Amino acid sequence: MTTLDELSREHCRPLRGSEHLLTAAQANSLLTCLPDWSVSDGGLLEKEFNFASYAATLLFVNTVAGLAERENHHPDLEVGYGRVRVSYSTHDVGGLSRNDFTCAAKIEALIRI
Template identity: 35%
Template sequence: MEELASRNCVPCHGGVPRLIGSEISRFLVEVTDWEVIEDHHLRKTYEFNNFRQALDFVNRVGELAEQQGHHPDFCFGWGKVEITIWTHAIDGLSESDFILAAKIDKL
């Protein structure tokens, strides 16, 4: 399979099935330290030395998200950033969620 980080997110407007079970597992092995929550979304926490580094990371991920047209949720504060990703149009996980996760890990 082509490396996820080298691919681009595909816009989803609904009407496609969510990933389930073995489909999720197939993509999960390609991203590091992301956890699948209730087969619905991906989540990962990144740690930094201070608030500025955390904020800079959020901004870099934001730029990437804009380029990819796929936008995660952020919770951040001093020294940490928690990112949650899912495809809102299908209320669950899609291949693009894993592509974005892989791209974030490359930042």
């Protein structure tokens, strides 16, 4: 079984095609190492983060943006005062890929520092 630490040390790879699409069992297995993340009915890997201030919210958004650029794997971000919803899906595979879980693990590693 993959751990959060192992997953956070991986790097995203360019993925195209449905052969990289995770099965529900594979996604559920990876989900067990991501605290409070869930897979929505729409097939997105999601989590909402809460912050005490708008400045802290924007610092998180900018940090996630830097991570996304470095990994070349970009989430959808929904930003409000003191909250950010992060949603991942790999459009080029038609759903969830290992890259989504890798980036979610990297975000978890960031917030634990």
